Amino acid sequence: MSAIETRPEAPLLVADGLTKTYRLPGGERLTAADRVSFTVPRGGSLGVVGESGSGKSTVARMLVGLVRPDAGTVAVDGRDRATRPPSFGRAAHRLARAREIQMVFQDPYISLDPRLTARHCLRTSLRLHGRDAGDGRIAALLDQVGLGAREAGARPHELSGGQCQRLAIARALAVDPRVLVLDEAVAALDVSIQAQILRLLDEIRRDTEVALVFVSHDLAVVRHITEETVVMRRGTVVEQGPTSRVLGAPEDPYTRLLLASVPRRGWDPADAERARAEADAA
Amino acid sequence: MLLDIQNLTLGLPGAARPLLAEVSLRVGAGETVGLVGESGSGKSTTAKTVLRLLPEAASVTGRVLVDGTDVLALDGAGLRAHRAGTVAMVHQDPRSALNPVRRVGDFLVERLTSTGTTDRRTARAKAVELLGAVGLSEPERRFGQRPHELSGGMLQRVVIAGALAAEPRLLLADESTSALDVTTQAEILALLRSLREQRDLGMLFITHDLHLAAAFCDRVYVMYAGRVVEQQEADRLFTHARHPYTRGLLACSPELEDIDRALEPIPGRPPSLSDTFTGCPFATRCPHAEPECGTWIPEPVPLPGGGTAACRRLADLPEGPVEQPVLAKRSPA
Amino acid sequence: MTAAITVDARLPVRRRPVLVIAGAAFLALVVLAAAFAPLLAPYAPDAVDLSASLVGTGGDHPLGTDASGQDLLSRVLYGARTSLIAPLALLAIAALLGVTLGTVAAWRGGWVDTLVSRVTDVMYAFPGLLFVVLIIAVFGAGITTSVLGLGLAFAPTIAKYTRSVALTERAKPYVDAYRVQGMGGVRICVRHLVPNLARSIVGYLVVLFGEALMSLATLSYLGFGSQPPSSDWGLMVQEGQAAIVQGALLPALVPGTAIAAVVVAFNVVGVWAADRLGARR
CATH class of the missing domain: 3.40.50.300 (P-loop containing nucleotide triphosphate hydrolases)
Incomplete structure (x- = not known):
């Protein structure tokens, strides 16, 4: 904090x-x-x-x-x-x-790793670094990324894309x-x-x-x-x-081009064309 | 009306819910409609049904009218003519649309001669002209190049040129700029916009990016779990989105401006084909849902400013632009 | 108005694998027969009875006898043991070598990969049987030498296959993730990479089994493999050959048929299994 x-x-x-x-x-x-x-x-x-x-x-x-x-x-x-x-x-x-x-x-x-369940995946990381790999620690890590007991026993193909990414984050956090x-x-x-x-x-x-x-x-x-x-x-x-x-407030013409290319409220692709002309001129 | 989809429902044997449920959608000539x-x-x-590219064993009810002809009733020669002529589709990945060992010009010539009305000499001249029309420099040289010699943006231009070969009246752009870099995307969008103006093309622009659709299109349909949940003028969508899902999408999409707004995620996940619903499919993720929503079969309700939203609680929902309380703004650096 | 259309159901229905089931059932029988040969065989495989030389089918000998009056059914039953176990041992040796080499080549890349690939290419180009015959010329004939030699000869194919699937697997980010986590290369390969390849490698080995059996039978037939009084099928064919001149086909035909039937059954089951296990061929 x-x-x-x-x-x-x-x-x-x-x-x-x-x-x-x-x-x-x-x-x-x-x-x-x-x-x-x-x-x-x-x-x-x-x-x-x-x-x-x-x-x-x-x-x-x-x-x-x-x-x-x-x-x-x-x-x-x-x-x-x-x-x-x-x-x-x-x-x-x-x-x-x-x-x-x-x-x-x-x-x-x-x-x-397609073969490993979420729990097994985290245990592998924790053990590798000699950390406490008990079920409590694993549950706490899963909880930190918003995964529960049901996901703990699932393999990647049984999880959604978002859940997989949460697990990947938990795996990274496992080693502090x-x-x-x-x-x-x-x-x-x-x-x-x-x-x-x-x-x-x-x-x-x-x-x-x-x-x-x-x-x-x-x-x-x-x-x-x-x-x-x-x-x-x-x-x-x-x-x-x-x-x-x-x-x-970008100074570089290329940054300006990138920003001008992002669609948003009131945007016209022609804005990007103008920014490109400036970027090419610079 | 150039494209008029009426109450299209598409089911698959073995699927827990229909892929499409009561989808109605219209695209006028010269109009760009976002999906x-x-x-x-x-x-x-939805886009594929316009070409009648249906999954095998699909059961379909409803109508898909292109220029007044029901595509679902077409067969054989009529269907081939329809696919080759009136409607053209541009996909996400241009590399998979082009034969890697052939010259890009051959791709166009083949398209042009396949209708049987053009001889190869005319077709060649026409192909070069098309390559120029989609904004490729030195079209004569491009004609002889192979796909690996061109960048993704240039290839997407070639694919668009191919789509234009049969002079279609309706273009289906299925995530056709999603794989491109943001600056290239802007170029392709500028091209599509100018082609629409020159040729009075109707366009169904399919994307996962609500901001892109709202910025680029005239009108936008928002779909969820096989249903159209909201349909509005694109300009009004930013300021007057009404369906909780649309508002949720706006609240969770980061924007370049307006950064003091904290991102407000929609809880849960998008439904898969194995999820079934007895009522409104969004109810489980919706902040405004009541128990009755779980049994209310969604139907479009007209909005005062035009368009429709399929929400039971429409009368009680907030209006105006999406504004979320600034919650978890991090401490400044 | 509503138009209802139903497109023909042309979902990819898996062809009912009648052949596969028949093949698998047959192989199961062969394995059981080999296991219970002492119970099933009416005679000892090496019981010589010169008074019953080259007897036809029927009577005391259901499949007849060979020139020395040994019961062919008994010999084929016992022969199933060497003829099934030897290819297994061969493949185990070849897989150990091949998977190790292929994985090391794919993992290390660079000059290690070049070296392993060149060596396996040369081995690949050299006829396997000829290579084994050379080994036998040095170390002497016998089933052990044959198995070891053929194990060496089969290794390059497996190494090549393993290398190609390992290269694909290695490029997946989960392998990078293990590296980022600080895991050593050997541990990644042994604990994670190879286990993830196991399905497709096993699928590939199943297809190779028939070939291994044939090669061993060939060596025995040529006199380089199992030595008498073994009742190895290849050896039996060779021994039965002389009887053909005397008008007795059974001594060569019985073991020959056994080889052919087992190899065909294994290939049918193997191709199916390889597809199911996702082996690339």
Whole structure:
């Protein structure tokens, strides 16, 4: 509740100069991310927005360690995630890293092991990290994401998309992460379910002080639940800053184009065409 | 009326409830009509009945009139002519609509010559003209390109060109911009709007995005569990939505402006085909429901400002724009 | 006015698998016969009775006898044991090797994948039987060598199959989720990836069973596999061959028919099972 008073000056998550280049068949090179830097405070929430091919998913995967950056570092609480402390074994380092950053993926069904029931899924995570994996703890985790006893015994294919995504969030919370990366985590859900998940995330953030990195193509969603926003285009950051400023009074012509393209009350697709002409001219 | 669907009910053997229940919907020439709903609401099924693409073993009652002809009564040659001519459909994924190993021009030529009235030379010229008409630069060069050489937005333009080949009067756009990036979506919408004006096309625009439908269409139908729950002028929908489901959708959709409004989720989940209802299907999720709603078979009630809403408690419901109390606004950064 | 239309019910009805049921019933019988061979067989499989050499059907010997007067029914019943267990052992060895190699190749990628793929490709191109004959030339004939050798020869196919399904599975986000959770690669593969592939791998193995049985029978027939006095079916065919010249068909025909019937039954059931288990072929 009183996160503001206790928040230390040093940011929780620091991404510094993240760069990733892929070699394409045919010898060309694709720079998926080019010197991407940002910070997130404890309990803060950052949006990374962009269209397909902007590199936002690559950034998300570099944060959690699924993709190794060519250059740049990710640090949590001042510790570089890539370097292993001498006192740690490889497995211990892996688990310690996992407790720093967790991730929720886009497609709720295939991001869960099809063989495992919800209970079994959480037990696997808890045991992996040597946590209490008793039924009480599992029920508490399920309850935290709004799932009950009936869902506990169900496998992913017996759950709805929204329920699967709740379970995926519970799995991430099971290891008590400091940062939760959400890669298009509500994009595949129905509108009414999407709002439920967004509200759940907001509650979790208030209760646990986990910081959110919200990777999304949906500007309205990012506008609603983040404090800082990074706008990416073709691997580079075109604009970043407080969400209200970036998405309220954008300076970059591309950000303006993105915003002008979002349908809303009194909108005309021609608005976007005009913004495109400006973006192309710039 | 270009498209006039009357009391369409569609059932499947083994399904607990009908896919469509008493759906009535009209699209006039030159009119863009939105059809909004979540997954399983029956919006795509409605569109498919216009082409008589019914699930096998489906039992159908009601009428689907296109230009006065009942599509459900058509058979054989009449049905083929109907599918090839009057109505065209554009789907969500352009890549699956195009043969990956053939040139995009061939796709159009095939469309043009399939009616048997055009020879290949004329068809080729016409195809290039169509590619230009859908806003593709260098149409001559595009003609010879294959699908993998084009972006998603360009491919959707090709598919739209294909849809226009037979000069249809009614276009069914089934989530046809949902898979595209937001800036590309805006381009395709601008294209559809200009085509409608040039060709006096009637359009049934199917989407899960209520804001998109309300911004782009003239009139909007909202579907839930196979039923039309509300139908209004698009402009009025933002300010005068009446059905609790429509209001719920507006309250839970994030907007770019108006960010002080907390998102108000609709509790529960959209009904699946195995859920059955004895009355109003929305009653279990509805904040205004009374026990009687559980047995009230929904029927459209006319609204004072035009349109209809199928709600038993209409007289007691709030009017005006959706305003929710600011509840859980987080602490500022 | 209301027009009612009912489209023909053309729901994808599963063809009634009469053949499959017949095949499965037959295999069940064979397994039971093998298990209860001591009770069912009228004679010991190796009971030589030179006075009853090459007797036809009927009388004391329902399926006749071979040149040394051994009862063919008894031999076929006992022979079912080696002829069914040996392919199982072979497949177990091949699966252990193949699944491990295929999974490692798919998981590690890079040079490991290239190496495993090249090796399996070479093995694949080399005729399996020839490979086993080479092994037998070095280590000597016998059923154990044959099973081990064929196990090696079958491994590349299984490795190739496993690699392809593991690559698809590995790309699913739940595997990424395990990595993000800090789980090690070996544990992910052994505890989660391979168990999720089990259905389709088992489906694939069922189809391979018939081939394994045939290959073993072939080796025995050639004299590289089971050695006398075993009543392995392949060996029996080879032994019965000489009797054909003397006008007695049964000694070769009985075990030959047994091989053919079991292989056909296994393929019928196997293809059906593979479809049900979702194996890609």
